[in-house]
Amino acid sequence: GLNGQRGWQPAWRDATPKPRYDAIVIGGGGHGLATAYYLAKNHGITNVALLERGWIGGGNTGRNTTIIRSNYFYPQTATFFEFSLKLYEGLSRDLNYNIMFSQRGMWMLGHDRHGMEMLRRSANAMRLNGIDAELHDAASVRSNIPGLNENPHFPILGGLNQPRGGSARHDAVAWGYARAASALGVDIIQNCDVQGFLIENGQVRGVETSRGTMLSDTVGMAVAGHSSVVAAKAGVRLPISSYALQAFVSEPVKPCLDTVILSPATGTYLSQSDKGELVIGAGLDLYLSYAQRGNLPWMERAAAGVVELFPAFSRMRFLRQWAGIVDVVHDSTPIIGATGLDGFYVNCGWGTGGFKAIPAGGWCLAHVMATGTPHPLATAFGLDRFKTGALIDEAAASGIAH
Ligand SMILES: Cc1cc2nc3c(=O)[nH]c(=O)nc-3n(C[C@H](O)[C@H](O)[C@H](O)COP(=O)(O)OP(=O)(O)OC[C@H]3O[C@@H](n4cnc5c(N)ncnc54)[C@H](O)[C@@H]3O)c2cc1C
Numbered sequence: 001g002l003n004g005q006r007g008w009q010p011a012w013r014d015a016t017p018k019p020r021y022d023a024i025v026i027g028g029g030g031h032g033l034a035t036a037y038y039l040a041k042n043h044g045i046t047n048v049a050l051l052e053r054g055w056i057g058g059g060n061t062g063r064n065t066t067i068i069r070s071n072y073f074y075p076q077t078a079t080f081f082e083f084s085l086k087l088y089e090g091l092s093r094d095l096n097y098n099i100m101f102s103q104r105g106m107w108m109l110g111h112d113r114h115g116m117e118m119l120r121r122s123a124n125a126m127r128l129n130g131i132d133a134e135l136h137d138a139a140s141v142r143s144n145i146p147g148l149n150e151n152p153h154f155p156i157l158g159g160l161n162q163p164r165g166g167s168a169r170h171d172a173v174a175w176g177y178a179r180a181a182s183a184l185g186v187d188i189i190q191n192c193d194v195q196g197f198l199i200e201n202g203q204v205r206g207v208e209t210s211r212g213t214m215l216s217d218t219v220g221m222a223v224a225g226h227s228s229v230v231a232a233k234a235g236v237r238l239p240i241s242s243y244a245l246q247a248f249v250s251e252p253v254k255p256c257l258d259t260v261i262l263s264p265a266t267g268t269y270l271s272q273s274d275k276g277e278l279v280i281g282a283g284l285d286l287y288l289s290y291a292q293r294g295n296l297p298w299m300e301r302a303a304a305g306v307v308e309l310f311p312a313f314s315r316m317r318f319l320r321q322w323a324g325i326v327d328v329v330h331d332s333t334p335i336i337g338a339t340g341l342d343g344f345y346v347n348c349g350w351g352t353g354g355f356k357a358i359p360a361g362g363w364c365l366a367h368v369m370a371t372g373t374p375h376p377l378a379t380a381f382g383l384d385r386f387k388t389g390a391l392i393d394e395a396a397a398s399g400i401a402h
């Protein structure tokens with residue numbers, strides 16, 4: 001076995017449910033796993049159960065196109081996503097697990113004067129928030145990204161680069177948090193579907209699951225596209241609509257693209273994985289759905305967008321296509337915090353852009369579960385903003401998938 005241990009050691013204990021925990025986290029994606037880890041690491045709460053109805057990382061965290069960036073507009077969101085990026089920068093060391101975070105830069109392309117105006121606005125907002133941002137003219141974009149098309153339909157007028165942006169291996173983020181949380185005492189419990197809540201006088205007392213009842217006065221939920229469905233079991237309504245967001249990978253080829261590109265006008269974003277596949281994203285399905293599968297119209301549109309940018313890729317073949325169910329909210333800003341049911345807290349509303357938020361999202365959900373008060377970075381992300389109207393409209397920065 002490894003390091004002289006007896007036999008093969010799993011990365012995390014496949015724990016047997018206990019009747020009572022100090023905290024329960026529902027959802028074995030990145031946000032749930034990070035929450036469980038930070039409950040133990042930051043707050044010393046180790047008698048924690050992480051409940052996942054399938055396998056950890058099987059939801060959006062294992063299905064996304066892995067773009068990490070922090071080019072948001074408003075101080076609240078820019079500060080939050082920049083904190084997340086900073087956590088990502090030290091995460092392999094913190095978890096002692098190589099998440100393969102590659103700060104290869106992240107380019108947003110400007111194809112017309114409106115697009116360039118948006119990029120200038122984004123760059124100014126980033127610099128005002130102390131975030132690295134570089135505006136480039138067309139010649140500089142082309143010198144940094146060889147092979148871009150001379151395309152009259154989508155001319156390259158310029159681009160915004162965030163040099164510290166990039167991508168990471170999504171499975172490794174989930175597995176790294178799971179292994180580190182398990183080592184601190186967290187019970188990782190897979191194949192455990194949360195089917196109901198125990199509630200007494202407005203206070204959560206536990207959950208009913210496919211593997212029995214587990215008691216706790218503190219329950220956190222991070223289930224992304226299934227947030228409305230699960231919260232409804234606790235009598236909590238969330239302003240979330242669930243859509244399928246698709247992604248694709250091509251057959252693996254030799255290294256040909258060494259950065260991350262988002263092209264709002266073509267509705268395409270792409271990078272090249274370490275295995276050599278082009279990782280391609282496109283837009284949301286325009287109808288509500290829980291079907292984690294792709295369809296031909298988006299494949300055609302994604303292929304068209306890639307070829308408009310890189311004609312040389314027109315001979316490549318798609319290898320796989322899939323979808324995840326994303327949790328879209330009206331202002332494209334997350335919801336982290338209390339729900340009105342005492343002891344029950346949520347982390348959701350990430351829509352198409354919550355992979356980059358996993359470290360900070362877990363950090364802040366753990367904080368409010370441990371202390372009962374919102375983390376300073378998440379005070380603006382409360383559910384109450386949908387009553388007060390204090391929305392933070394990040395639709396323009398939250399990704400190009402809307
Ligand atoms: C195709 C695609 C591309 C994307 N690209 C990017 C990107 O490039 N950059 C970026 O920042 N974001 C991106 N995202 C968004 C990002 O993937 C998500 O916002 C993020 O992964 C959400 O993490 P999570 O832990 O909240 O949810 P998930 O990883 O979906 O985990 C939720 C878990 O909850 C479990 N669950 C659900 N119901 C129950 C229940 N009743 N009981 C127990 N468990 C339950 C599910 O099985 C699931 O494993 C993309 C998403 C998709 C689908």
Ligand SMILES: CSCC(=O)[O-]
Binds near residue numbers: 065354400401
């Ligand atoms: C799915 S859009 C990717 C992102 O948020 O950078």
